[in-house]
Amino acid sequence: MDFDLTDDQHTIRKAVAELAGKFDDQYWMAKDRDHEFPTEFYDALASGGWLGITTPEEYGGHGFGITEASILIEEVAKSGGGMNAASAIHLSIFGMHPVIVHGSDELKQRTLPRIVNGDLHVCFGVTEPGAGLDTTRITTFAKRDGDHYVVNGRKVWISKAMESEKVLLLTRTTKFEDAAKKTDGLTLFLTDLDRDHVDIRPIPKMGRNAVSSNELFIDDLRIPVEDRVGEEGQGFRYILDGLNPERMLVAAEALGLGRVALDRAVRYGNEREVFGRPIGMNQGLQFPLADSLARLDAAELVLRKATWLYDNGKPCAREANTAKYLCADAGFQAADRALQTHGGMGYSEEYNVARYFREARLLKIAPLSQEMVLNYLGSHVLGLPRSY
Amino acid sequence: MRWELSAEQQEFQSVLRDWLARRCPSSRVRAWLDSGDPAEFEQDFAAEGWSAVGSPEALGGQGGDLIELALVAEELGRCAAPSSAWLGSVLAVPVLASTPDVAKELLADNVTTVPVVSCDGPPAGHALVESGHGITGSVRAVLGADRATRLLVPVRNSGFVLVDTESAGVVVRRRQPTDRSRSVADVELAAVQGTAVDAEVGVLADMASRAAVLISADALGVAERLLAMTVEYSLQRKQFGVPIGSFQAVKHAAAEMLVTVEAARSIVYMAAASVQAGHPEAALRAAAAKAQVTARVSALADTALTLHGAIGYTWEHDLQLYFKRAKLTERLFGSPSTWNERIATELALVP
Numbered sequence: 001m002d003f004d005l006t007d008d009q010h011t012i013r014k015a016v017a018e019l020a021g022k023f024d025d026q027y028w029m030a031k032d033r034d035h036e037f038p039t040e041f042y043d044a045l046a047s048g049g050w051l052g053i054t055t056p057e058e059y060g061g062h063g064f065g066i067t068e069a070s071i072l073i074e075e076v077a078k079s080g081g082g083m084n085a086a087s088a089i090h091l092s093i094f095g096m097h098p099v100i101v102h103g104s105d106e107l108k109q110r111t112l113p114r115i116v117n118g119d120l121h122v123c124f125g126v127t128e129p130g131a132g133l134d135t136t137r138i139t140t141f142a143k144r145d146g147d148h149y150v151v152n153g154r155k156v157w158i159s160k161a162m163e164s165e166k167v168l169l170l171t172r173t174t175k176f177e178d179a180a181k182k183t184d185g186l187t188l189f190l191t192d193l194d195r196d197h198v199d200i201r202p203i204p205k206m207g208r209n210a211v212s213s214n215e216l217f218i219d220d221l222r223i224p225v226e227d228r229v230g231e232e233g234q235g236f237r238y239i240l241d242g243l244n245p246e247r248m249l250v251a252a253e254a255l256g257l258g259r260v261a262l263d264r265a266v267r268y269g270n271e272r273e274v275f276g277r278p279i280g281m282n283q284g285l286q287f288p289l290a291d292s293l294a295r296l297d298a299a300e301l302v303l304r305k306a307t308w309l310y311d312n313g314k315p316c317a318r319e320a321n322t323a324k325y326l327c328a329d330a331g332f333q334a335a336d337r338a339l340q341t342h343g344g345m346g347y348s349e350e351y352n353v354a355r356y357f358r359e360a361r362l363l364k365i366a367p368l369s370q371e372m373v374l375n376y377l378g379s380h381v382l383g384l385p386r387s388y
Numbered sequence: 389m390r391w392e393l394s395a396e397q398q399e400f401q402s403v404l405r406d407w408l409a410r411r412c413p414s415s416r417v418r419a420w421l422d423s424g425d426p427a428e429f430e431q432d433f434a435a436e437g438w439s440a441v442g443s444p445e446a447l448g449g450q451g452g453d454l455i456e457l458a459l460v461a462e463e464l465g466r467c468a469a470p471s472s473a474w475l476g477s478v479l480a481v482p483v484l485a486s487t488p489d490v491a492k493e494l495l496a497d498n499v500t501t502v503p504v505v506s507c508d509g510p511p512a513g514h515a516l517v518e519s520g521h522g523i524t525g526s527v528r529a530v531l532g533a534d535r536a537t538r539l540l541v542p543v544r545n546s547g548f549v550l551v552d553t554e555s556a557g558v559v560v561r562r563r564q565p566t567d568r569s570r571s572v573a574d575v576e577l578a579a580v581q582g583t584a585v586d587a588e589v590g591v592l593a594d595m596a597s598r599a600a601v602l603i604s605a606d607a608l609g610v611a612e613r614l615l616a617m618t619v620e621y622s623l624q625r626k627q628f629g630v631p632i633g634s635f636q637a638v639k640h641a642a643a644e645m646l647v648t649v650e651a652a653r654s655i656v657y658m659a660a661a662s663v664q665a666g667h668p669e670a671a672l673r674a675a676a677a678k679a680q681v682t683a684r685v686s687a688l689a690d691t692a693l694t695l696h697g698a699i700g701y702t703w704e705h706d707l708q709l710y711f712k713r714a715k716l717t718e719r720l721f722g723s724p725s726t727w728n729e730r731i732a733t734e735l736a737l738v739p
């Protein structure tokens with residue numbers, strides 16, 4: 001067993017920390033407050049070549065694995081950018097995976113180099129009002145019309161849609177009730193978010209406000225066949241392929257957020273004096289922070305194992321789910337404790353931990369709820385009967 | 389709203405507490421547990437009149453009601469007294485309302501009489517059958533059965549039958565729970581003859597609520613004792629040059645124990661008063677007491693053990709008596725989840 005990072009991984013960690021570190025608390029506080037996309041940050045990562053970290057070299061990327069991608073996104077979150085920073089680049093880092101694996105060469109040539117250089121913003125359109133975790137229940141329908149599809153339907157929560165030129169859109173081409181299997185009949189597109197046919201409305205939400213999440217009303221959106229990813233009817237499988245690495249990235253984001261929250265709590269615990277001594281001297285404060293450190297470290301180990309398994313082509317679903325579960329939990333707990341450590345100041349925006357707290361809470365819900373992880377572990381790993 | 393014990397009840401509690409401190413110190417408790425024979429305590433307790441407290445005078449009791457019984461249970465828990473005969477008997481008393489003579493023998497003459505219900509779950513069900521030849525069947529884990537002279541046997545479709553443990557066909561097999569301050573036995577009956585006792589419908593449901601209240605009160609007493617022991621120890625034990633009680637984590641853990649104790653007291657006496665008054669939510673409140681109090685006290689016992697360090701893990705230290713009692717109490721007459729299930733069925737939830 002070898003717990004060391006490779007030289008490349010060390011370099012990535014250091015370089016990303018340095019680059020992301022240029023964007024200070026003030027920057028993120030303002031972006032979050034003003035609901036403004038962090039363009040400067042995004043551009044800095046793009047010009048540093050980081051957005052193409054997992055994109056194959058033939059399309060201008062670096063062809064690194066999910067281990068490197070997770071280190072990158074963890075550092076980004078940990079820099080204090082939190083989920084605002086992570087979500088700004090999340091899809092560029094790994095979201096194109098279904099396209100890379102299943103898309104036509106032409107589609108890849110047309111899109112991937114632009115992802116790498118930062119020119120092309122994409123969002124991921126899966127969730128619908130009537131279909132949250134139960135993805136196969138989506139109803140947005142793509143009807144074939146010559147060399148086009150005509151799409152109608154509604155999506156919800158689509159992050160970054162406001163800022164995106166294209167959407168990776170999951171649709172049905174066979175209705176649920178007509179499909180032989182419920183996972184059949186879904187088709188994936190990478191296509192333009194044509195504002196004439198897609199009405200995009202941001203959803204007022206609790207946190208991560210530098211990146212919008214939106215409702216999409218899709219009305220006769222015409223998609224050329226060339227924008228289809230892979231075969232018709234196979235879209236659900238393509239998405240599934242990317243789920244484990246997606247969980248790992250989310251875990252890394254939660255981990256980074258937990259780390260920065262804990263750092264801030266420690267700093268404040270050392271600085272703030274009440275009753276004539278630093279508050280961190282109280283076991284009532286010190287122990288929860290020490291406990292969070294232990295939990296973050298343990299969660300990180302599972303994450304490292306998961307990404308290692310994936311990069312080595314081994315089965316990793318159990319570890320990917322566990323990593324997401326433990327990192328989301330440890331990250332939120334650390335943020336909660338950081339807030340508590342700051343007392344009343346924790347509740348103000350000034351100390352940033354309130355922002356981390358709001359963002360960390362998200363990771364227990366999306367993109368996959370903690371409950372669904374337990375469903376997976378309960379039925380697929382332990383072999384208990386499926387409960388739903 | 390004013391919620392407190394009356395002056396009389398407080399006086400009663402303190403007299404009983406003093407008496408138990410003298411007559412039931414841990415040295416004697418240990419001797420009774422080691423010999424497996426708590427008769428000395430049982431006789432002493434009855435002779436002093438304590439077992440008649442909380443039962444109606446018409447049945448040979450000294451008056452008072454479930455609140456007084458809860459006070460007794462709390463004090464018995466506080467000293468880990470071998471009280472199964474007492475608890476079994478006071479659960480039997482309401483069943484004997486129609487036969488005051490039998491009740492008087494129980495309360496005034498100390499003829500220990502316990503209901504033959506399993507303490508594996510809430511008192512319920514009539515597992516035994518009466519045929520032309522007598523009663524036949526077996527019931528596992530009956531609280532105090534090995535201490536009893538008479539058994540009050542619930543019989544399917546026909547109320548209760550009073551049976552002498554000496555009667556032909558009665559076998560009482562003692563079991564040894566880890567908590568040695570409780571006694572439990574399996575009862576087997578083969579064509580046993582007895583005397584029919586008329587009991588009201590619902591008497592078993594009422595018994596369940598009363599058992600829940602009294603077990604929770606016992607847990608409260610245990611918790612108070614554990615808290616007192618823990619605080620005392622944390623002031624006495626020194627590490628790193630200071631009493632361990634000066635470490636904040638220890639202090640906070642003890643404070644949490646106090647929260648458990650105070651919450652338990654409120655829940656227990658609220659439940660006792662509700663069951664006594666036949667409040668429409670009496671069964672719910674009793675179930676809440678059993679589920680909440682015994683589970684929290686079981687956790688409190690864990691904390692007490694942690695704060696005592698290795699010494700609490702020894703046989704020599706009295707902590708083990710209370711620790712084991714708290715653990716059995718959690719399961720006695722049904723686990724918290726069983727009682728929570730009862731609460732859930734009473735609520736308007738999705739089935």
Ligand SMILES: Cc1cc2nc3c(=O)[nH]c(=O)nc-3n(C[C@H](O)[C@H](O)[C@H](O)COP(=O)(O)OP(=O)(O)OC[C@H]3O[C@@H](n4cnc5c(N)ncnc54)[C@H](O)[C@@H]3O)c2cc1C
Pocket residue numbers: 123124125126127131132133134156157158159160205208213362365366367368369370371372375387388
């Ligand atoms: C800020 C934000 C950004 C998002 N960005 C995107 C995006 O870019 N693209 C996109 O497609 N989606 C996005 N989502 C949507 C996100 O993926 C969903 O919210 C998530 O999958 C949960 O679905 P839901 O909200 O419909 O919950 P539901 O499916 O309605 O679930 C509600 C609750 O029920 C529980 N539950 C459901 N089924 C079960 C079961 N079988 N067993 C036990 N519990 C169950 C869930 O755990 C949850 O607690 C985003 C959401 C948020 C909040």
